[in-house]
Amino acid sequence: MNQDETARRERIARDAILSSLGQESGEYGATLFATHHLAELDEAYWQEHAQAGSPEPRRVLEILELKSSADDEEEGLDQLDFGLPGGVSDYVLCVSFDEEGEVDDISMES
Numbered sequence: 001m002n003q004d005e006t007a008r009r010e011r012i013a014r015d016a017i018l019s020s021l022g023q024e025s026g027e028y029g030a031t032l033f034a035t036h037h038l039a040e041l042d043e044a045y046w047q048e049h050a051q052a053g054s055p056e057p058r059r060v061l062e063i064l065e066l067k068s069s070a071d072d073e074e075e076g077l078d079q080l081d082f083g084l085p086g087g088v089s090d091y092v093l094c095v096s097f098d099e100e101g102e103v104d105d106i107s108m109e110s
Contacts, residue, residue, distance in 0.1 A: 014064075036091070067082060
């Protein structure tokens with residue numbers, strides 16, 4: 001998989017994450033990830049990384065960093081994992097892609 005396709009999928013994944021916030025489809029993915037971490041991490045962390053002591057869930061998702069990608073040689077890039085900066089959590093937001101390169105699922109995983 002080339003860098004252009006990886007960058008394209010990262011953009012698609014980030015858009016899908018933000019779009020799913022507050023939606024039923026985000027109940028076990030983006031929404032859960034944001035609300036869980038807002039409750040677990042202290043104000044100092046959020047102030048440093050989100051420039052707010054108690055950011056909105058959307059802001060939590062905007063600061064996510066790409067942590068890893070799964071690239072199947074036969075099928076191509078099929079998963080991107082996003083996490084919070086600073087390694088403060090074992091949880092990632094996993095975005096899976098279908099055969100056409102579109103988002104298939106967003107889930108919080110450890």
